[in-house]
Amino acid sequence: MAAAYLTGLLVVFAVVGGVELFDRTSFSVIALASRGHPVPTWAGAATAFVASTAIAVSVGAALVALLGPSRVGLVRAGAGACLVGYALYLWYRGPESPEDVPANPRTAYLAALATVFLLELGDTTMIIEVLFVTTWGWLVVLVAGAAALIAVAAWASWLGGKLGARVEPAMLHRIVVGILLTVGVVTIVYGLAPGAFAALSVLAPA
Numbered sequence: 001m002a003a004a005y006l007t008g009l010l011v012v013f014a015v016v017g018g019v020e021l022f023d024r025t026s027f028s029v030i031a032l033a034s035r036g037h038p039v040p041t042w043a044g045a046a047t048a049f050v051a052s053t054a055i056a057v058s059v060g061a062a063l064v065a066l067l068g069p070s071r072v073g074l075v076r077a078g079a080g081a082c083l084v085g086y087a088l089y090l091w092y093r094g095p096e097s098p099e100d101v102p103a104n105p106r107t108a109y110l111a112a113l114a115t116v117f118l119l120e121l122g123d124t125t126m127i128i129e130v131l132f133v134t135t136w137g138w139l140v141v142l143v144a145g146a147a148a149l150i151a152v153a154a155w156a157s158w159l160g161g162k163l164g165a166r167v168e169p170a171m172l173h174r175i176v177v178g179i180l181l182t183v184g185v186v187t188i189v190y191g192l193a194p195g196a197f198a199a200l201s202v203l204a205p206a
Contacts, residue, residue: 008136009144015132016125017148019183024090025119026156029112033160037108042157044112049149052120053129057142060133073191080187082127087181116153125149131187 020026033041120126125145132141 005136005140008132008140012129012132012136012141012144013148015183016128016145017152019128020125020149020152021155023124025116025123025125026152028115028119029153029156030160032108032112032115033157035108037105038157038161040105040109041112041160042153044109044114045116045153045157046150048113048116048120049153050146051117052123052126053142053146053149055121056126056129056145057133057138059126060130060141061138063130063134077188077191080131080184080189080191083124083184083187084181085184086124086127087177087184091177128183 029041029045032045129141129145132145
């Protein structure tokens with residue numbers, strides 16, 4: 001059981017952090033930090049990420065309680081469909097450029113807090129966290145998901161401070177679309193035919 005929870009922590013941390021690393025929110029944090037004051041930008045982004053993670057695990061736990069264990073697969077399939085739809089939306093919309101934000105510590109914190117929180121509501125990361133709650137439970141997802149997002153916020157803030165506004169998102173935009181499509185399809189298959197991923201069923205706690 002302890003090994004299963006450790007596996008859950010590692011998987012949630014890796015997937016949530018990996019997806020968020022190339023998400024639009026990460027690019028927004030880079031852009032905000034590039035205007036100056038990366039530390040307040042990180043603090044605001046980290047606060048918003050923790051809040052969005054708490055919302056995600058609450059929604060996930062409520063869905064599991066409402067639908068029951070026998071219908072958890074439907075939650076997974078629905079989450080996968082949302083990921084595929086979101087990936088297609090990103091593909092047709094193309095990369096976006098965040099608006100300029102005034103550079104002072106207080107504004108940097110508030111801008112990062114508001115921007116990240118609004119971008120994360122219903123975004124890919126929240127969908128993935130809701131999905132993971134159905135497998136590993138709310139506590140594992142809360143701890144690992146929040147830790148991963150705080151780390152991503154730190155990386156994005158540091159990178160923004162170093163590179164300024166010279167980051168080109170076009171290539172990474174194509175990469176994240178591919179990742180989301182792959183994760184979405186795999187998630188749908190896992191929800192409708194969990195036997196295809198027997199290894200995950202063994203690793204997940206009862």
